[in-house]
Amino acid sequence: MIHVGVLGATGAVGQRFVQLLANHPWFTLSTLTASDRSAGKTYGSVVNWRLDSPFPESVRDIVVSPTTVDAVKDCDIVFSALPADIATTLESEIADAGVGVFSNASSHRMAADVPLMIAEVNPEHAALIDLQKKNHNRDGFIVTNPNCSTIMLATALAPLMKFPFTTINVATMQAISGAGFEGVPAFGIYDNVIPYIGSEEEKMSREANKILGTFDGTQITGAPFTVSASCNRVPVIDGHTLNIWIDVPATPDEVIEAFRTWQPPFSGLPTQPEKTILYLPDENRPQPRLDRNRGNGMTVSVGRVRDGIRFVAMGHNTIRGAAGASVLNAELLHTKKYF
Structure with missing residues (x-):
């Protein structure tokens, strides 16, 4: 069982991540994070669901966590829908803590040792993860999808x-x-x-x-x-x-x-x-x-x-151009045994 989390789960891209992961055949969605005003409440009570698909009942009672490293330390991987200014530091800290980060934020896209991936287009770039782990002496990693x-x-x-x-x-x-x-x-x-x-x-x-x-x-x-x-x-x-x-x-x-x-x-x-x-x-x-x-x-x-x-x-743009692309990257790297 692969436990996954979503950072920034109440926003537009965060909701797409939840939609795609709620009943995923490989990943178990166990952690949702949002702002401090939502933390401690159930996801169903704080999210204003605006997608054109039904709200996934399986996530209704998940208690929202604050967006911190400690909140996701038990996850195998997390999907980030965070704003770039928050993602810059927090995603690195989460990777340093041993968790894989699949990010939709722009913060790390152009870093020399971070894959900027479209799974079907440049899957060979996943090998940058090995360099990234060595360069930063970390067990986790960051993989980004493009704009x-x-x-x-x-x-x-x-x-x-x-x-x-x-x-x-x-x-x-x-x-x-x-x-x-x-x-x-x-x-x-x-x-x-x-x-x-x-x-x-x-x-x-x-x-x-x-x-x-x-x-x-x-x-x-x-x-x-x-x-x-x-x-x-x-x-x-x-x-x-x-x-x-x-x-x-x-x-x-x-x-x-x-x-x-x-x-x-x-x-x-x-x-x-x-x-x-x-x-x-x-x-x-x-x-x-x-x-x-x-x-x-x-x-x-x-x-x-x-x-x-x-x-x-x-x-x-919010599926192929954001959340779906990130989930597909994670599926590919799972088959390559990166987590």
């Missing part, structure tokens, strides 16, 4: 890495759930597009290079391309859409064939979708409302491949 929009970008690019390219331009249309339940005031987003998301463009520019870079056993060499991103918040609840331009020396038919034939290096994990990447031939797809829940929210849909090369990618 939500970067996950869609890097996943869509994975089948195209066989073609040489150096420049990526991407414009995002990002759902309001990416800012958290209280992140975007209704009066600000109704009838509107907000052409700025704090630090999002910088994250996309840095993270994709690390994810798609090569690991030689001691370090990652970043992928040989540059990313220029423009990020926008749009009045969509869930589902980030990306318009992508790349200087690939290939025809649209060759790119479509790459999307259709690409296969991840493993299969059969509980959270893994049947199709990690799904090409949609209709000229008006993908669309968030119609396609975000494909593969239980874990499929990245692509379409509108045109000369240039230009195409559209879309995925569910």
Whole structure:
């Protein structure tokens, strides 16, 4: 039995973690943490459940713990939905205490010995854990998943890495759930597009290079391309859409064939979708409302491949782009005996 906890269990991503872990076939959800005002109360009495799936009754009576190292010391692994300012120190302390941390926070993503993983795209980067344990003299570890929009970008690019390219331009249309339940005031987003998301463009520019870079056993060499991103918040609840331009020396038919034939290096994990990447031939797809829940929210849909090369990618930002990606990373590392 693998005991797991969720740090920051009442927020938007925290609730997604709870949804995905409540009845997980491998992991037993035993610890939930939140702010001091929620600690000591049952999860069912403090959480304002806002997901479009039923509240999992199996977690209703779990008593919420304060978000501390002591609260999770009996867990095998924890999933972190903490804000970056809190995660920076606390996640390191938890790893030092011997617990594996699967983090959705940005705090440690670019650390040289921390895997920044999309399970199906760069599973070989998991070997950084051995270096991290040695470097920090710790029994635990930290594994991060990327920024939500970067996950869609890097996943869509994975089948195209066989073609040489150096420049990526991407414009995002990002759902309001990416800012958290209280992140975007209704009066600000109704009838509107907000052409700025704090630090999002910088994250996309840095993270994709690390994810798609090569690991030689001691370090990652970043992928040989540059990313220029423009990020926008749009009045969509869930589902980030990306318009992508790349200087690939290939025809649209060759790119479509790459999307259709690409296969991840493993299969059969509980959270893994049947199709990690799904090409949609209709000229008006993908669309968030119609396609975000494909593969239980874990499929990245692509379409509108045109000369240039230009195409559209879309995925569910709080599932594939956050909690689901982290849970899938944990499933993969369980099969590799990291915990």
